Amino acid sequence: TLEQAAQACAVEPEWLLGHLSEGLLPNAESVAGDWRFSATTLLRARRMRDLERNFDAVPELAALMADLLETLDELRRQPR
Numbered sequence: 276t277l278e279q280a281a282q283a284c285a286v287e288p289e290w291l292l293g294h295l296s297e298g299l300l301p302n303a304e305s306v307a308g309d310w311r312f313s314a315t316t317l318l319r320a321r322r323m324r325d326l327e328r329n330f331d332a333v334p335e336l337a338a339l340m341a342d343l344l345e346t347l348d349e350l351r352r353q354p355r
Contacts, residue, residue: 277310284320291320299323299338319345 280303281288294300295310300323302316312320319341326337 280310280312280317280320283317284324286320286324290324294320294323294334294338297334299334315345 277288277291281291284291291300291310295303300312300316300320303310303312305311322341322344323334323337326332326340327334332340
């Protein structure tokens with residue numbers, strides 16, 4: 276749920292809602308008014324939170340960096 280995801284990411288539910296409304300957290304879905312988050316989405320939210328807090332990054336920049344980090348993770352999982 277939204278509240279559980281916010282607690283898992285150490286953010287306020289409003290932070291998540293703002294990022295969801297901007298389309299910065301893909302793969303989260305609302306089912307009958309209840310939000311559902313995958314583990315991948317929670318990892319992305321945590322990374323974005325850290326980038327915003329530690330580097331004073333705007334949400335759009337944090338999302339771009341999260342995209343790059345996700346791509347790096349994917350490349351590292353591929354066999355050489």
